[in-house]
Amino acid sequence: MAEGLLAALLEEQGIPADVRSAGTFAMEGGAAQPYAVETAAAASLDISRHVARQLDEDLVRWADTILCMTRSHARSVRAIDSTAEVRLVADWAPDGVAGGGEIRDPMGWEREVYEAVFDELRACLEGFVADHAASRSETRPATEA
16 A cells, blocks of 8 residues: 555655565565555555565665665664665654554454555655655756746
């Protein structure tokens, strides 16, 4: 859900980006969970073609920034490459969202949990995209009309 949502939010802001998702314990080649697909579809996102992949050294080195759901995920990334730019998605949580500073994994839970996690992701990733858009505008050269 996070990959599809982040890609959509960046596109809405006109920010070109290649967003890739990977898991620290992913079932390589697996499809997105049905509740995840349904929850994303309710927000007009199609993640039905998602294929799970395992986080590896090549992907960590490829990424500019790695957004993690939990501190344990961040530790796993840093174990692969201690120099990687790693942040928690919840770093952008507005008040009352992502209690405990982490986004829980809805795997195996009911649809309502997927929906709650999606809402947390949206709130946090909107903040990430807003910060990213602001930093891009600060680094753009001024133009004259």
